[in-house]
Amino acid sequence: MFFIITALAAIVATIVWYVNAPEDKYKLNLLCFIYWGATLMWFVDHVMAFLTEGGEFFEITLDATLLGFVVVLFGLIVWLIALLISDPKKVFHKLLKN
Amino acid sequence: MACFLVPMGEAIVTTVMKKVVEKNEREAGVKEGSQTRVSWSRKLSWLNRLLWGGVLLLALEHIWHGEVVLWPPFLTAMNNPADVGPMLHEVATIGTGMAVFVTIVWLIMISIADQKAKAIHPAVKAKADA
Numbered sequence: 001m002f003f004i005i006t007a008l009a010a011i012v013a014t015i016v017w018y019v020n021a022p023e024d025k026y027k028l029n030l031l032c033f034i035y036w037g038a039t040l041m042w043f044v045d046h047v048m049a050f051l052t053e054g055g056e057f058f059e060i061t062l063d064a065t066l067l068g069f070v071v072v073l074f075g076l077i078v079w080l081i082a083l084l085i086s087d088p089k090k091v092f093h094k095l096l097k098n
Numbered sequence: 099m100a101c102f103l104v105p106m107g108e109a110i111v112t113t114v115m116k117k118v119v120e121k122n123e124r125e126a127g128v129k130e131g132s133q134t135r136v137s138w139s140r141k142l143s144w145l146n147r148l149l150w151g152g153v154l155l156l157a158l159e160h161i162w163h164g165e166v167v168l169w170p171p172f173l174t175a176m177n178n179p180a181d182v183g184p185m186l187h188e189v190a191t192i193g194t195g196m197a198v199f200v201t202i203v204w205l206i207m208i209s210i211a212d213q214k215a216k217a218i219h220p221a222v223k224a225k226a227d228a
Binding site for chain 2: 002006017029030033034035036037038040041042043044045048049067070071074075
């Protein structure tokens with residue numbers, strides 16, 4: 001389930017990035033890459049586990065769903081930290097100047 | 099168990115490569131958008147972001163499942179000698195598969211970006227000449 005949730009987050013982030021492109025003031029491309037990177041890696045993990053161990057391709061449990069949301073939240077936190085450090089609106093610069 | 103270690107190793111290598119390429123491009127005076135191809139430093143930054151993004155989220159998943167801890171030896175499989183073999187097998191198969199797959203997707207991505215840049219360059223030049 002975390003694979004599906006992360007893939008959905010990657011799709012939504014990409015749509016939002018494309019709507020605002022070519023301007024990318026808020027570094028949405030970084031968020032897209034974070035989610036797509038994890039989606040691609042979990043895709044390989046799921047395919048290989050399915051081929052070697054069998055069973056269900058998607059793990060639909062409450063634990064996996066909760067993990068999916070935590071992963072999306074963690075991706076957002078990483079993006080937010082990168083955004084605040086780069087500070088594209090120079091907010092901190094202006095705040096410290098005043 | 100620790101499959102993300104292979105993409106992490108690749109990410110470390112590509113991060114160093116990006117720094118070196120960026121420095122060389124700066125010295126050579128390569129400017130973004132002034133050529134028919136996307137610069138290599140930009141292409142490598144895409145691969146870095148894909149790899150590091152994936153590694154971070156996968157590391158969180160491993161912590162969630164209790165396969166990785168924040169204290170030595172970091173990998174819980176290392177506590178039991180019987181688990182070391184399967185862990186190394188997983189790293190070699192799934193980990194390598196992940197790194198190879200992400201790299202293939204990136205190669206497709208940069209070839210499309212180069213084709214688009216090539217197509218745009220003559221169109222922009224023709225418009226400027228007119």
